Amino acid sequence: MNLVALDKPESSEPTATNSDLAQTIVQILGISFQNNPDDTSETATEYDIITATTGIIIDAKERLILTDFRPVDWQNIAGERRIDTLYIVTNRDPRKPQIEYQAELIAANFERDLAILKLTKKIDGSAIESYAPFSEAKIAATVPRDSGQELRILGHTGIALEPIKFEKLQLIGLMNSSLESIKLLLEDDLGSADKFPEYLKLMSGPNLIEKGAAFTSKGTFAGFLSAMPTERDGPKVMIRSVDSITDAFASNNVVPVLNESYRREFTYRPSNQARDKDQIYVSSPHFATLALTNKFGRELAQYGDQFNNISEIFYEYLVSKTRNQIELSEIWLFDNVVIEALSQSRIYSSDGASWHGQSLRAVTANTAMGLTNDDDSNALPKGNWELQILINGTLVATSQFTVGSTVTETSQTSPPVSNRSELKLEPEITNFVWGTSSNIDGEVTGNIEAGIKKILLGFNYRHFDESMIFGWKV
Template structure:
């Protein structure tokens, strides 16, 4: 395979993190192009000097290939810990399902944790119960809940639940058990499973021993028994615009079905929810959503009296770009940037996250998540400055991992005390295709975005165009829009008006569509839309960008 960046090859080390206890080195390769391509970016001369990427420490952690399954009743947390068998009763299987013509089809399979027995509330991962398909249509009609009442038995479908609360940004969802499985009501006294105790995840730090509980999924059409894995927290992750940490990293590797399951401290109190950055059946789970994020959603759900309405928007784009992803099982998160990091053994935690830096820092740290990337895939990190390719700062490496991993490094300009001012874009390519991108604004101000309406419908094509029209019997309406100059945008939200009356306010969500392209947002009714005029007032970074009309005949 020819080198993707130029012809003069140079080996540069970088660090990559796989969760585990074994360390190894992953070489990267960087290629230098002619210095003339770099004069606008780096005030230095000589290909050797400007072409040298400043790397991290080259350490990689690797986990064992199979999860350790403990017999219920063992107590790794110590003599005073709540036994595994007791905690196991509060861990359920969560399976969104679509019923069509009397036939039920499972859309996804995950786990959940009972956190309020009186109100029948279950915490899970929002990615597991995402309510809409890629085209904007409903993904399921009910959520099956299977329980594990015997210590070593397979889960049994017992109940159906509704999505009653969620925070799409943090990735937390709350379910409420509403019915017996296949019935229209809940039998009195049947939901008698215990709730877990809630712990304080704010004190969780690297080195804390935890127990992970979740259902791996199905085998030969049958649900697998509960998996219990003792592991250790090895670090944290954050996100731009979020004050607190958003992820806890562990050295575990568990099947996708455990997403939504629980992480418990040595005493047996819940401190986190297992989750993926994006639900992917072929990828593994290794991270936790801290309980402090879940408590906010849980408290809000308990106080809410109105029926929950999920935000419906384009979610199947390449992260950081309004374009459909390649048709395979690989997924890469949009890179995030930080100006500082803490190194602890093989783990590095970024902090001071951001995308806009008023002053030029000495270096930019960055990280991104890989899910479902096959071993041996070539990963490329392509840098550009103000749309000029910086090939000598770009690099590639061969992924030697398994289902999930976090990659990261530190980018600096040789011969300079600070990063050159401008728009630094980082593109992540895998298997020869663009997978994700993000831009850091260093000492410059992003452009103001512009939005124009681009039609309406009830479903969307993979390239974000109207598919089926919105009619009176449709249950959702989508508004499409073209945009430019949005590379520096951070948030998106919208209001929905029907006959000049506000009927829905979306949560404030992350902008994830890049600089220019087409996207869509929408409104999901609790029944048929009915005829009339809908309007969607679209906001980017809190400013009104456009009013998108939807006329339903």
């Protein structure tokens, strides 16, 4: 399915204004009707907004919209219908968005979390006029590549009919599907998949927009805001490139005509860290042997957790925005022993998600551990290394790597980091709430009364690993 057509080189295009770009953007609302689900007109019955996201018109003639899959997925995890129809909010006047159309999900690429919608009728159920005006996005012929290049992000926030939001973000560089820097790998003898620009790495995440489309300075569509693939529910600090989107719908992984159950072909891959709603998001650190740094950020390549005779390891992790000041700590352990001289803490706050990380050098590590630095074999000590990330004294993320040997079972555990931090790592289930419905944030609401057909129980859980199971009895 070649649904995304490239435009001519943007050097020949006039610069589009934000108002021009806004008219190519739509808000998509997943609707569940409270009474008669067969009557989908806006005024026919009361409805709940189950999901909300941002889409972009990619074909005005065929009335096709590109968006992310999960918010328009009409099934829940159990394979049950949760959405009756999709309402489309247009921005013909960017100051006054309005619900105008209904749409259907016609194709999806589950692996890349992308979907194509088609406008099918007006909000009142009548046919769309053949002359109805739609503005389609101009697709960038090539992805932006220059560090520091400015990208414009447009998108909707929440579920209210509010004017479209606009932010400017700067590019660090291009990354492949393994999050390795394309620039660092260009000189290596690697396959084309290693050099394919899957993502654009941003200097920081947006302040307001959580789901949006990225445009170049000329106004051509460059991709969608995306979280790290290992942190699906994490903050958006990357852009899934237009190359990735084009490839997604030209591949054999496209599932068309989604009018029957497709849950057998797709399962959610949520973040590997369960968090309370208000808990600050921190990704697990990643370790690499190559790094390239400029004033806009840092690119890494050759990730791993097993190294031999290495003199420097680069590491990086992501912290979500937090306007309140927090104490962010990095605690280093070697063979389960805290190395105080390598560990550090600092006060941190930010209006957007940001990357953190430095490097662990052999000279520094040997000095901190009281070992002799040998000029002939300047390498990190052999053994099991662990980096723990703490926020206000509580462990939130950890990763390990090994130098010169295999990881032992004892190194997989996370012992207390030091006497100065009392960690609460036991599994917890808290904040039980009974209700009758849930909102877009997953919060359970509603009063329980006699005669209702369904009761929901909401709760928070944390510090469970893959080996643990919890259940309940009714």
